[in-house]
Amino acid sequence: MNLERTPLLTDLYELTMLQTYYEHDMTGDAVFELFMRRTPRRGFFVAAGLQQALEWLEQLQFKPHELDWMRRCGFFSDAFVQRMADFRFTGHVSALPEGTVFFAEEPLVQIVAPLPEAQFIESRLMNILHYQTLIASKAARCQIAARDLPVIDFGMRRAHGGEAGTWAARACYIAGFSATATCLASARYDIPATGTMAHAFVLAHDSESEAFERFARSHPDNVVLLIDTYDVARGARRVVELAERLQPEGIQVQGVRIDSGDLVANARMTREILDAGGLTSTRILVSGGLDEYRIADLVAAGAPIDGVGVGSSVDTSADVPFLDSAYKLHQYEGKPRGKHAEGKTDLPGRKQIVRQVDPNGSLSRDILCLTDEAVEGTALLKPVMDGGKQLPGVDEGLSAARQRCADSLGQLPAALRALNEPGDHPVTLSEGLVALRETLIARTRTADHPDH
Amino acid sequence: MNLERTPLLTDLYELTMLQTYYEHDMTGDAVFELFMRRTPRRGFFVAAGLQQALEWLEQLQFKPHELDWMRRCGFFSDAFVQRMADFRFTGHVSALPEGTVFFAEEPLVQIVAPLPEAQFIESRLMNILHYQTLIASKAARCQIAARDLPVIDFGMRRAHGGEAGTWAARACYIAGFSATATCLASARYDIPATGTMAHAFVLAHDSESEAFERFARSHPDNVVLLIDTYDVARGARRVVELAERLQPEGIQVQGVRIDSGDLVANARMTREILDAGGLTSTRILVSGGLDEYRIADLVAAGAPIDGVGVGSSVDTSADVPFLDSAYKLHQYEGKPRGKHAEGKTDLPGRKQIVRQVDPNGSLSRDILCLTDEAVEGTALLKPVMDGGKQLPGVDEGLSAARQRCADSLGQLPAALRALNEPGDHPVTLSEGLVALRETLIARTRTADHPDH
Structure with missing residues (x-):
């Protein structure tokens, strides 16, 4: 089983749920969105990993030996295993292009697909996008601290496995690093190598x-x-x-x-x-134990340094080793859906992010709205896949993502770029979204969830 | 290029160094050892990842498209690239069997091989062993906190890439977990699946x-x-x-x-x-944000809980997301070698770890000594590979490693098992090792490193 391609790189519960969905023909269109919740010490995130996610979705397929494991493991009916032989991802994907700066609660990726397909891809989709976004966000902070100094990724050896080491180089390059020590990342992604x-x-x-x-x-x-x-x-x-x-x-x-x-x-x-x-x-x-905080100290000291190498602290995002990422069902068969418990309520519906920039080119705010609302500004989520196939021009190469990240970071007000205690979350909710959330709360409280 | 097998999953400097070694026929036997330095909040480590490391070493080989990249990248001579077509790992490996509890400064793996081979494998060998050992050590703390409660790994989605997610399940199982949610880990390593x-x-x-x-x-x-x-x-x-x-x-x-x-x-x-x-x-x-500290709180509260699921905190070892691992040249052509700078000196020579256990079966101390010293106790480093081939019986299956871990944790005195402020480092250096380190310091200080 090829680690990078196998559909078995998933959580078992995705498959147990799918069996039930298929048994009850629950194959209507679902909208899932992947987003990050607020995270201390991260004022912004940098979107990364989309290209690997799309490539994984395009080739998704259960091969005979993978179906054999499903039969042997004892959790599934024969009819379900048989059905999974024909499973493909046929959905629509909208996403933030790689290198885009975004904020907590904003969808990084939006999936519109038959419920079983949209459900199944959860675990690996998050595994791909969470890590690269985690590292691009960390690396952007290092590059901000380093100003114009070249920063180089040396971190493969203590990254968490080989895929992490290779993807870290990619995410760091998007965020502005100059080069990587990792040969495979250079060979695969055409990132300058150094060593x-x-x-x-x-x-x-x-x-x-x-x-x-x-x-x-x-x-x-x-x-x-x-x-x-x-x-x-x-x-x-x-x-x-x-x-x-x-x-x-x-x-x-x-x-x-x-x-x-x-x-x-x-x-x-x-x-x-x-x-x-x-x-x-x-x-x-x-080099040696450097991260954005220590790089800032070196720069502040005016040391005669012409470049910095970073490793473990960046490739593991050591101060924040994971983000509070979520992949949530926000609509099914046209109805808003969301968890509402313990005082927390999901933001339901199919959404868009609209960015407003002031006359100086500085980000003034993002508005999180529903896709069918008219809001002034630049819509950030772009269609990238339809019918399970990447749209033309989406595979744009790393240079474009790197330039987008530089431009996107350049729009950030100084307070949001701060390494410590970054500024307030610049996201407001549209009227339509607030109203839809109220609908969801009311429906959850009252008659829409009767026992029967 | 297959992520799990390619020799290009390495740092460029391994290859730049190799070209020079070969140009000067520096192919004598080298002894490298991989060990962890002291790490706050980790009183002990659990060895894991050896099986993957040995499988990687056995198949190590540059294929035509990998040699093509070496030619294209512009760093290497044609003669060197040509020579790498025949590169194989032919060395001897001694190691702690998986599941063995060990401590800072103790070699987890010892490589004896021609210098270029022993040097080249550094980056990926550490990438494999560091991560699995990091996670097995974290998971053992969770299992200690959980006492007899079953603990389950749910962490793949926020592990750092797919290899990490798969290996985390394996490392957690060695450390005593009951099951994993990750299908691929269950399919590959026969770990019970759950979900x-x-x-x-x-x-x-x-x-x-x-x-x-x-x-x-x-x-x-x-x-x-x-x-x-x-x-x-x-x-x-x-x-x-x-x-x-x-x-x-x-x-x-x-x-x-x-x-x-x-x-x-x-x-x-x-x-x-x-x-x-x-x-x-x-x-x-x-489940939900659990780690060893929160599990200990649940157990202390006497909550009626029959099992716990852990995820991101364990699969990223969030409180200690990387260990201070090192892979150091300790002997070349029979002479002790080591870095000696800024008041720190490596421990040179080819070493063995001898464990002494008291009459109650509790670990009293480890003695770090040279392989040719006679020290009473149980020698922990075992030969696992010779001539680049795994020795018979080394691929023992996960159950044996899991049992060894349980036994090895059972030998730990309570102070060393403590989650917070674990007890003193129970390792002493043999007379022979102290004397060899003094030799190295004297040689570094004086005439052995003349300019010429």
Whole structure:
């Protein structure tokens, strides 16, 4: 079973529910929406993962060995397993294009499909979109903190499995990162790759100078040397000596990397040593436990840093390792649906997000409304799939998503871009949506749910 | 490129280093060890992921389209790309069998292989072992908190990608969980599957009673009903009414699930309603934002709960979303190697962990020593691969790992099992290891690293 394609990458309950839906011909059109609830330390989210979600939906199909497992597991009727051989996703999808900045309660994706199809896709659809959106949102904060400094993703090794490592690189690139260390992400998504050496490389040699020189001659176009295995100052001086030896051959030391200690102090000391040795154009990259908060500190300190590498904190979104994502039934057979319990009520109906921007190009507010309401502004949810097939032009490539993210972040008022205590949630509900929610509450309270 | 098998799921620097190693015939035997550094809120770790790591090593090979990417990316010489066509892992691996409890600084896996092979595998080896060990360690804490209550993994949707969701189920099962909701994990690893219905199922029906009845008739052997969509007490009463209607047909309501609100109060109220209705053997399952801390609260409150479902907090190890894992060169060509900078020194040499247990069967201490030292106790690192092939009997199945974990957790003194402020790190270094570290420090300080 191919991990990336198998329909068995789902929760069992999706299938138990489907058997009942089919037994009672509950195949009318359902509207499900995927959204995030409010999350501390996240003033905004960045939409990511749509392309993988659509590709998964297009190829969704139970193969014989997957049906065999369904037969063997003991939970399902033969008639249901037989029926699943013909299961496909044939629905309509509207979504925020990747790179779009959005807010809590706003649908990232809206599915309109026969109930069993719309239900079944829940688990994996969320698995795909939640993670990439989580990471794009975290990475955007890092890029905001870094301002114009290049930020590089090094995080695959401690990402949660290989799919996470590969998708993290993609989500970070959408959010503005410059490159990734992960080869598979570069090969699949055409993201610039980067990488030099580990401490083990230096340790495997009998001297640091020998390690540097061998690396430089082996990779004359990509000479970035890791200088903190023993002593940063000594490492930097060895770089200067090496550069003199290499100069006659036209090989330049393009950069050094510092991965430990007080990065501000080490960067300053290294800059002085390199400059004194004439290496004024050799760049200083730093890494080691960095996230948006520490990047902001480095920038505020005015350290002479030319790039930062981030890893585990970003690829696991360590301060917020998951979002409060939800995939909810909001309409079935034309009627509004929603959970109403313990004082919380879902927002029912089929919705649209309309963004209003002030004359300076700054986001003033979003209005969450019903699709058939006329509200002034730019509608953000776009049709991306119909009849289970991607619409032409939807697979736009990462550069377009990356540009959209930069534009979308550029519209954010400073308060919403703040790393700590971001500004108020700029979303208001339309009159139509408020009225529909009241209808739902009334119906839940009274006669619409009789026992029978 | 198959995500689970491709050698391109690696960091670029592994390959840049390899080119240089091969150019200088640096192919002597290297010893690398993978270990975790101390981590707040984790008194112990549970080894997991070895089987996937060994399977990955056995099949490791660059295929033509992967070599094509290496040619195209511009970082490598033709000679090196050509050489990588024949690259295989041929080394020796010793490891902690899955389910073994271990501590910071203790090697989870030890690789002895030609330097380029041992170096190359770093990124993906850590990606596999770090995540499963992270989750098994988190899940063991949940199972300790839950005592004899069954704990179920529901977390796939917000796990970080599909591989994480699938592996989380596996790691949780090793740590003692009873079942998983993830079909693929059940199909691949033969873990018991479980699952009933979502709120959407109830919402898609015009009444809650109708939803319950349809589900029960559709799945008469698996009747577990979600009762908190509208009002828990009303939901529980409807379960009682339904049970009466179903009794003549021999269908029993096996359980109810509560997913929101004050779980202790809701469970108590539900138990009263079910008992008053004669459903004394209907089980109450709870879920919704649970982790080891909240499970401990539920148990301490004496709530009438028969099982707990956990999700995002466990599958992302939310309080500690990554461990400080390291994969370090500790010996090359027979000489000890290690980083020594900023007051921190690696533990060099090829090591063994020896566990000493007191007469009551309780762990008294571990001694971290060199493989050639004679130390009394049980050696924990076992040979698992030689010449790049798994040794017979190593692929033992999950039940053995699960039993080992239960036994290994049973040996832990109460202080080390504590959820908060776990007891002192019970690891001492052997004389031989301390002496070797001193040798390394002296060599680093003085003449062994001259410039030349």
